[in-house]
Amino acid sequence: MTIAKPLPSYLVNRYHGWRATTYAENKSWHRRLAEDGQRPRFMVIACCDSRVDIPAVLGATTGDIFLHRNIANLIPPFEPDGEKHGTSAAIEYAVNFLKVAHIIIVAHSDCGGVKGCHDMCAGDAPEFEQKTSFIGRWLDILRPGYERVSTVEDRGARLTALEQQSVIVSLENLAKFPFVEKAMAEETLTLHGMWFDIGEGRLESYDSEMDSFYPV
Structure with a gap:
């Protein structure tokens, strides 16, 4: 073959x-x-979705952004248990070796990964519940976010809220990485969260003190 x-x-x-x-x-x-x-100032963690061109949205040129993509722009908890962690390895490299000044997590509208997490947690996607599902086990990261928004009645609003939870849950996990926590304490690194509306071209930023997103 x-x-x-x-x-x-x-x-x-x-x-x-x-x-x-x-x-x-x-x-x-x-x-x-x-x-x-390379000497990028930013690390961006974005979804794999082909419709979200983050370098173009942020007006970046070659060498500006250390870009990492995965399903639903998720960051796993800090668990150095010997398993393979591509996202965690990228973060470690960006913070400890590239010394980036900012890490930006960017979620987006109509996210298939977030919808998959929603359906799995609601019991409507049994294929993702299988232990052999790479997608399902990855989307387990977002289960805490689903629990926070599960009572939102309107499905569309619930999915948007879960997309934004993908940013919040990831920021919470990221801030617990020891080397990230250290860099933040030394004021050499700041974290940011964004949500991008594909159809409207609208970018919203997350304010952790207000616990809300607002148009930039």
Whole structure:
């Protein structure tokens, strides 16, 4: 069996177009990044959703953002138990080695991962309850958030509230990582939470003192 095949021709053509334009116009910057290494000021943890282009939304250029994506932009609890933790490893690298000044968690509207968590916790997605479901076990991280919003009567409002809980639960978990807690205490790192409305192009920021999101 052939494990990997050549890229589709349309992707190859897109690459050549990028190299002939964007790269050619910024060649010296790319070479400087290659020689000097990366020094991003921000780490962004976002959902895998293809509709959420965070670098574009934040006006970022190459080298600005250390970007990590996962299902529903979740951060697991600090549990160094020998298991493989891609998200936790990315956070450790960003804080301890890249010395980023900000970590921003970005959730979004119409999130399939959040909807999956909602349906699983409501008993409507038994496939995610299986121990063999990678998705289900990952979405267990958001169960505390579901419990907080489960009494919201309107389903649409409940899903939006759970999307925003994905930010809040993740911030709560992130703040308990010892090296994150230390950097925050030394005032070298600040944490932020955002929710992005795909259809409206609206970005909202989380205020932990008010426990609410507001338009930026």
